[in-house]
Amino acid sequence: MIGDPVLDRVASLLGRARRILFITGAGISADSGLPTYRGIGGLYHDRLTAEGLTIEEALSGEMMALRPDIAWRYIAEIEANCRGARPNAAHRLIAALEQEKPMVCVLTQNVDGLHADAGSRNLIEIHGTVHRLRCNDCPHGRKVPDYAGLQIPPECPRCGGVMRPDVVLFGEPLPPRAIERLEHVLQDGVDLVVSIGTTSVFPYIAGPVVWAARAGVPSVEINPGDTEVSHIVDHRLRLGAAEAMAELWQRIHPHEPAED
Known part of the structure; x- marks a missing residue:
């Protein structure tokens, strides 16, 4: 050069x-x-999730509200692919x-x-960032280095609600x-x-x-x-x-x- x-x-x-x-x-x-990707990664390029959903449906704010277990499943997979990157x-x-x-x-x-x-x-x-979690139901939040050993979906220690990554999901x-x-x-x-x-x-x-x-x-x-x-x-x-x-x-x- x-x-x-x-x-x-x-x-x-x-x-x-x-x-x-x-x-x-x-x-x-x-x-x-x-991987380079639009919003999520090459992980789901042109294919549906195991539930037959598009990744936009699985990783939407609506899914996090209705079926947090599904939204968390794919958020956790994304975080696992990022883990260890420097x-x-x-x-x-x-x-x-x-x-x-x-x-x-x-x-x-x-x-x-x-x-x-x-x-x-x-x-x-x-x-947002996958390294910060916040509760859906109260102001509690915390930082995490990764999701290793995390209960999925994690429970808020303050109110018992569902914690979620502090990221912008589809439709939010x-x-x-x-x-x-x-x-x-x-x-x-x-x-x-x-x-x-x-x-x-x-x-x-x-x-x-x-x-x-x-x-x-x-x-x-x-x-x-x-x-x-x-x-x-x-x-x-x-x-x-x-x-x-x-x-x-x-x-x-x-x-x-x-x-x-």
Whole structure:
């Protein structure tokens, strides 16, 4: 990649930027061994569950209310496929940039918790995280490292209700506080928007890129394939997330060792 002019231009933008919004999807976790997917994973691509349901039906808010055992069965399978995954270079380098810049915010669709594990603190987990449980019937919540040994579905120790992962299931609204935080970030202003590993099919994920185009703010997409915002962004890197971020980091920090 040495001498690639697009990488050089994007590295220059990253190096100069003081306020950056990163938008990430399943593609950023692919180098950590997780499947890329729309909402859930390659686990259920074009096939029904054992109950003859689509995965959208099985993992819906309605199913969690009516048959939590079914919803939990597939949530637990997803968590098991994420278990043991570690942040890759892309997660770590975004977190490192947060330490260097006045403001770096990550808006992620991922529920795997890898951005937090890498050290990102200004993090908007718009779809929640599998590592946090909350009760359906009372305000009780708790963090869990994984679901190993967890009774499925788990019972709330406070009220005896059903605990559920604090994630957005199909048919459920986005968390208002997360939307408000994103709105505040854009209102306060950013000088670079970087979309990584997402097809940007959801309006709230494509929205900041559209906002950047209208506001004259530079934008970058890192994704091997075409997406809903590929025709809008100023610069495209057709690379995987970890490879692209490692190349960019080396250009910004030429005297530091490369990330693996």
